[in-house]
Amino acid sequence: MFNLTKEELEKNKGIKTATEIHQQPAVWKELVSTLFHSKDSSKEFIESIYTRHEQVRVIFTGAGTSAFVGDTLVPELRKQNNKQHVLFEAIPTTDIVSNPNEYLFKEVPTILVSFARSGNSPESVAAVSMGQELINDFYQVVITCNKDGQLAKNSKNDEKSLVVLTPEKAHDQGFAMTSSFTSMILTAYSLFTVNAFTGNNATQLIANAERVVDSVTGPIDEILNFDFDRIVYLGSGALGQLSHEAALKMLELSAGQVVAIHESSLGFRHGPKSILNEKLVVVLFMSQDPYTRKYDMDILRELAADESGMKVVALTEKEDEEVESLADWTLHVNHSKKDVSSDFYLALLYVIFAQTLALKKSIQLGITPDNPSPDGRVNRVVQGVTIYK
Structure with a gap:
């Protein structure tokens, strides 16, 4: 996998993370099949809430990568939304738990959609408890990779709760969330989209993902020949939100040795551009939307003309x-004849690049990707959190 033998990955303690990145197209196939067979009951649960109330808030929540699932998803669902009484929002559990009265409103019917790999993070469990305590009409959808997690267990036999499990393989055992991230975002999309995620759309996405996992290594190995210790991920709209997850993957798997930040294509000029130097890589997630793409092209031209010595990677549809x-390296992710219909689908392909680059940079730095923080400073399931009443 990724030009590394099994022996090399095991020696560098990266076999779990590499497998979990590489397996994503296969996991998505299994997920699509599972969702197809349960879609009627799941959709019925959500639609019944919509019809019961004049206004409904749908809050996507989680911590860290799980929070970025909602951040990336909400722009697409807002764009699709043809039910004006339904409002989609993304609010991290870490914000809800520390400031519940700023985010949870007693008189507003709310569906809290919790994303959780383990389902045991204290903030995730507490956010649900606070919603149940503070909101009159409270419902929850738990999208988790762990059927034995606390979130899933707490939701059993609750008629106001829906638990949707991802395939078992999506329950990442490595430190960083990879296949769990993409599986949860696809699960939520299938539940709340007005466009059915089956047939050609799913087939095209999975086929492109198979090509990406098999072709991404060559360009990444070339990029790694450039000695960088800082990286910036840029994008617009949903891709700007995805850039947060991409930056976190590098920060996590490099154990902080690579400074990683994210920003929107337009926002980068407003201060963050100060980071430019000869040890920097800028990765630009380019939109397929003709209007939005104009702003991505403008920052790409500006970066190409910069004389700081940094390098630019552009990810684009075709x-x-x-x-x-203009770019030092360019990767296109759509290998089919049909255009990708939205930046949401591009996000799922672009993130594979970010995951793989972080994996290989981690190994290059002599860090163990499956556990980049062996001293316990950060943990696979967060520790040290006190929940106050």
Whole structure:
């Protein structure tokens, strides 16, 4: 996998993370099949809440990567939304738990959609308890990779709760969330989208993902020949939200040795551009939307003209001569004849690049990707959190 033998990955303690990145297309196939067979009952649960109330808040929540699932998903669902009385929001559990009265409103019917790999994070469990305590009409959807986690257990026999499990393989055993992230975001999308995630859309996405996991290594190995110790991920809209997850993957798997930040394509000029130097890589997630793409192209041209010595990587849907002439490395992720219909689908392909780059940079630095913090400073399931009444 990724030009590394099984023996090399085991020696560098990266076999779990590498497998979990590489397996994503196969996990998505299994997920699509599972969701297809349960879609009627799941949709019925959600639609019944919509029809019961004049207004409904849908809050996507989680901590860390689980929070970024909602951040990336909400722009697409807001764009699709044809039910004006339904409001989609993304609020991290870490914000809800520390400031519940700022986010949970007694008189507003609310569906709290919890994303959780383990389902045991104290903030995730507490956010649900606070919602039940503070909101009159409270419902929850738990999307988790662990059927034995506390969130799933607490929701059993609750008629106001729906638990949706991802495939078992999505329950990542490595430190960083990879296949769990993409599986949970696809699960939520299938539940709340007005466009059915089956048939051609799913087939095209999975086929492109298979090509990406098999082709991404060559360009990444070239990028790793450049000695960088800082990286910036840029994007617009949903891809700007995805850049937060991409930056976190590098920060986690490099154990902080690579400074990783994220920003929107337009926002980068407003201060964060100060980070430019000869040890920097800028990764630009380019939109497929013609209007939004204009702003991505502008920052790409600006970066290409910069004389700091940094390098630019552009991820784009299809081959583009101008992009290739401006960026130091260009990767296109759509290998089918059909156009990708939204940036949401591009996000699922782009994140594979970010995951793989973080994995290989971690190994290059002599860090163990499956457990990049062996001293216990950070943990796979967060520790040290006190929940106050």
